[in-house]
Amino acid sequence: MRRFILIAVPYIWLVVLFLVPFLIVLKISLSDAAISIPPYTPQMGLSAGWAGFKAFVSELDFENYIFLSEDALYWKAYLSSLQIALISTVLTLLVGYPIAYGMAQAPDEWRATLLLLVILPFWTSFLIRVYAWIGILSNEGFLNQFLLWTGIISTPLMILNTDTAVYIGIVYTYLPFMVLPIYAALEKMDGSLLEAAEDLGCSRTSAFWLVTIPLSKAGIIAGCFLVFIPALGEFVIPSLLGGSDTLMIGKVLWEEFFSNRDWPVASAVAVILLLILILPIVLFQRNQQKQREMEQ
Amino acid sequence: MRRFSWFNATSLTLGFAFLYLPMIILIIYSFNESRLVTVWAGFSTQWYISLLQNQSFLDAAWVTVKVAIASSTIATVLGTMAAYVLVRGGRFMGRTLFSGMIYAPLVMPEVITGLSLLLLFIGIGLDRGIFTIILAHTTFSMCFVSVVVSSRLVSFDNSLEEAALDLGCSPFDAFRLVTLPIIAPAVISGWLLAFTLSLDDLVIASFTAGPSATTLPIRIFSAVRMGVSPEINALSTIMIGIVTVGVVTASIVTKRSSIAQKRDEQAAARTA
Numbered sequence: 279m280r281r282f283i284l285i286a287v288p289y290i291w292l293v294v295l296f297l298v299p300f301l302i303v304l305k306i307s308l309s310d311a312a313i314s315i316p317p318y319t320p321q322m323g324l325s326a327g328w329a330g331f332k333a334f335v336s337e338l339d340f341e342n343y344i345f346l347s348e349d350a351l352y353w354k355a356y357l358s359s360l361q362i363a364l365i366s367t368v369l370t371l372l373v374g375y376p377i378a379y380g381m382a383q384a385p386d387e388w389r390a391t392l393l394l395l396v397i398l399p400f401w402t403s404f405l406i407r408v409y410a411w412i413g414i415l416s417n418e419g420f421l422n423q424f425l426l427w428t429g430i431i432s433t434p435l436m437i438l439n440t441d442t443a444v445y446i447g448i449v450y451t452y453l454p455f456m457v458l459p460i461y462a463a464l465e466k467m468d469g470s471l472l473e474a475a476e477d478l479g480c481s482r483t484s485a486f487w488l489v490t491i492p493l494s495k496a497g498i499i500a501g502c503f504l505v506f507i508p509a510l511g512e513f514v515i516p517s518l519l520g521g522s523d524t525l526m527i528g529k530v531l532w533e534e535f536f537s538n539r540d541w542p543v544a545s546a547v548a549v550i551l552l553l554i555l556i557l558p559i560v561l562f563q564r565n566q567q568k569q570r571e572m573e574q
Numbered sequence: 575m576r577r578f579s580w581f582n583a584t585s586l587t588l589g590f591a592f593l594y595l596p597m598i599i600l601i602i603y604s605f606n607e608s609r610l611v612t613v614w615a616g617f618s619t620q621w622y623i624s625l626l627q628n629q630s631f632l633d634a635a636w637v638t639v640k641v642a643i644a645s646s647t648i649a650t651v652l653g654t655m656a657a658y659v660l661v662r663g664g665r666f667m668g669r670t671l672f673s674g675m676i677y678a679p680l681v682m683p684e685v686i687t688g689l690s691l692l693l694l695f696i697g698i699g700l701d702r703g704i705f706t707i708i709l710a711h712t713t714f715s716m717c718f719v720s721v722v723v724s725s726r727l728v729s730f731d732n733s734l735e736e737a738a739l740d741l742g743c744s745p746f747d748a749f750r751l752v753t754l755p756i757i758a759p760a761v762i763s764g765w766l767l768a769f770t771l772s773l774d775d776l777v778i779a780s781f782t783a784g785p786s787a788t789t790l791p792i793r794i795f796s797a798v799r800m801g802v803s804p805e806i807n808a809l810s811t812i813m814i815g816i817v818t819v820g821v822v823t824a825s826i827v828t829k830r831s832s833i834a835q836k837r838d839e840q841a842a843a844r845t846a
Contacts, residue, residue, distance in 0.1 A: 280746060285666055288656040288716065292675040295713040299690035302697055373592070376585035383582045392586070394825050399593055401817050403774050405791050405798075406810040410596035413603065413802045418612055420599060453593065511683025513777055518798060528685045535689060535781075545693070548686045559681050 307545035308338035318542050342546035352547065355525040356554065362441065362516075362526060363509040366448035370505045371498065373449055374456035378497075379490075381457070382464035393461070400454040407451050408518050415443050415519070439521035447515040452508070456501035463497025464490070496569050503562035510558075511551060527551050597814060604807035612802075621808040631809065634793040638773060641704060641789060645711035646768035652712065653719025653768070654761055658749075660720070661727040662735075679717045687714060688781030695782065702784030710782040711772040718771060719764035726760035727753075759828070766824070770817075 309318040346352045381392045399407060414420045415438040422434040437443050467490065475485040491498075513528035520526070527547065535544040604622075608615035625631060656676055663669075679687060691710045695702055734756070738748040754761070776791040783789060797806055 281663070284655055285659050285663060285672075288652045288659065288720075289668070289672055291652055291713070291716070292656075292672070295691065295694070295709060296675050296679060297671075299694040300686075302693045303686070303690045306693060373589065376581075377589035380578075380582035380586040380589070383578050384586070385578060390825075390829070394821070395590055395593070398818065398821055399597070401770055401821050402597070403791070403810070403813055403817075405774070405776055405794055406600070406813060407596070409794070409798050409802075409806065409810065410600045412798070413612060414596055414599065416612070416802070420612060423612065450592070450596070457589075507681050508683070511685055513685055514795075518795075528683060531685045531689065541693070544689060548689055551683060552686060555681070555683070562681070563677075 303545045303548055305338070306542055307342055307549050308340065309542050310337075310339075310341065311540050311542050317539060342542045343550075345543065346546055346550065351525075352530065355527045355530045356550070358525040359510055359527040360554070362444060362448070363506050363512075366445050366452075366509055367502050367506045369445060370449045370452055370456045371502060374453055374501065375460060375498070377453075378457045378460035378464055378494075381461050382467070396454050396457050396461075404451060405514060408447055408515055411443065411447055411450065411519060412438060415446070438519065439524075441520065441524055443519035444516050444524055444526075447519045448505070448509050448512065451515065452505040455504040459500040459504065460494055460497040463494040467493050496565065496572075499565045500562070500569070503558055503565070507555060507558055507562065510555060600807055601811045601814065604804060604811040606804060606807075609804060621804040622812075625805045625808045628805065630788075631790070631793060631805075634788045634790045637704060637787050638790040641707050641711060641779075642769050642772040645708045645715060645772045646765050648708070648712045649716040649719050649768040650761060650765040653716040653764055654723050654757075656716065656720040657724035657727055658753075661724050662732070676717050676720050679714045680721065682714075684775070684777035685781075688778040691778070692781040701786075702782060703786045706782045706784070707779050707787060707789065710778050711768075711775060714778065715768035715771045718767050719761075722764040722767060723757060723760045726757045730756050766820075 306318055311318055377396075381389065381396070384392055412419075416422075417434045417436065417438070419438070421437065422431075425431045426434065437446075471489050471493070472485050475489050476482065480488065511528045512526060513532055516524045516526040516529050517532070520529075528551075531544050531547045531551070534540050534547060603612070603614075605617050605619065606614055607618035607620070656672075659666075660673055660676065688710070691706075691713070692702075695706050700706060735748050735752050738752045739745065743751065774791065775789075776795050779789045780792055780795075783792060794806060794809065797803060
């Protein structure tokens with residue numbers, strides 16, 4: 279009996295507050311927008327029984343999805359989200375790998391502190407970390423002041439409200455997610471393998487590419503997915519740092535819902551975003567699974 | 575064999591400068607006298623004073639803390655139960671669905687979680703407010719708690735629990751007296767994680783909060799959309815300060831206790 283309660287309580291909680299809401303999104307994505315409260319039809323009429331249910335199902339259609347596929351805005355938003363997420367994942371890797379590598383090479387007594395320094399921003403408010411960049415990247419911001427002062431540029435650069443600012447924001451906020459798994463992989467690495475490679479005539483650079491990189495592959499893959507997956511649906515960064523022409527699907531969904539109040543289209547946007555995410559999520563899970571099996 | 579080269583030193587210096595400079599600038603300019611946030615005009619604490627007199631920020635902060643405490647506590651209980659079921663529960667009907675529902679919210683975009691919960695609350699006619707934010711935060715943070723706790727449950731020896739059961743403990747007592755003390759550090763870090771996630775959340779709270787309840791991130795977001803303001807800098811500094819003190823204290827405490835534990839283990843090994 280106790281076991282039943284133990285299973286049932288979290289189970290029912292998740293069914294009611296995770297699974298059912300998602301099915302509602304799916305259902306509304308097949309409904310039509312209407313000027314009513316709530317603003318869509320048809321409504322589920324349980325009182326009408328089976329006939330009512332059949333009538334309800336027959337009114338559902340893929341109209342919103344057809345609308346999405348015909349309007350270039352949504353295509354562009356999905357593609358540009360994929361592009362922004364992909365480019366910023368690569369940039370985060372390029373910034374994060376040397377940090378993780380430096381941490382793994384650092385003397386033992388520094389490591390706990392270095393690790394703490396990477397984790398600390400992760401606990402700090404995401405919103406505040408994005409906000410900090412507004413003052414740096416704006417036209418009269420610190421970066422422009424500094425560049426003008428050094429004489430590298432003569433007129434302020436327009437960085438805030440462009441895609442560049444979005445890239446910077448994503449790299450900055452997701453950096454710990456990239457550094458930590460790579461560091462974990464590098465830390466476990468056996469240093470004698472590098473010595474062996476060098477004894478066998480490898481230069482230090484080629485030993486790095488032939489030994490270190492392959493051995494940290496699992497960490498690199500995990501880090502890339504941990505950045506790519508949340509970056510794809512990102513809302514806060516494009517809306518605070520991006521410009522009006524920065525198209526990201528999280529922002530489109532938000533505006534479709536709050537500004538246009540078109541719930542069925544917003545729901546259809548959400549369903550397609552999820553379909554796009556299934557592939558990277560499955561690949562990520564597989565990588566983690568392989569990792570666990572190798573450790574055992 | 576480790577070689578800490580100049581290259582490593584440079585990449586660490588640049589990396590940490592990148593991570594910390596934005597926050598340091600933010601903190602310094604929260605003490606700026608001028609309303610222009612990028613021009614230094616002298617030291618002043620006036621923005622802290624005007625922040626503390628801003629009732630709408632204080633109200634939002636209070637709502638946020640209430641939501642965070644309630645949701646992280648419920649999430650810790652539910653998440654620990656879920657972790658226990660997943661690791662020790664054996665087979666039961668719908669186990670695959672259950673573990674799917676635990677892992678899916680971790681990777682679900684916040685906009686989708688928020689949208690779907692809002693549609694549920696409207697569908698069942700639940701008035702939006704503090705209560706609905708708590709429900710929403712509990713749901714996604716219980717999954718994080720359960721991942722943290724289950725990694726601890728996996729790594730510890732099941733035979734301790736079985737010994738307690740053999741010696742006549744009821745399953746509940748075995749959990750309370752043996753399992754819980756062992757997994758306690760994971761349960762506490764799960765609670766802290768849930769608490770921070772709740773404090774930090776803007777997107778899900780924006781969907782599930784009604785007009786009656788505004789959390790601090792929602793309040794900050796609407797202020798930040800208007801541009802940089804010194805009050806927000808002051809508020810950010812306070813929040814960064816609290817987090818820094820918390821994380822540093824927690825890491826010192828964990829380090830001390832792990833040293834003490836090692837000493838005990840060594841002492842036990844010597845006597846044995």
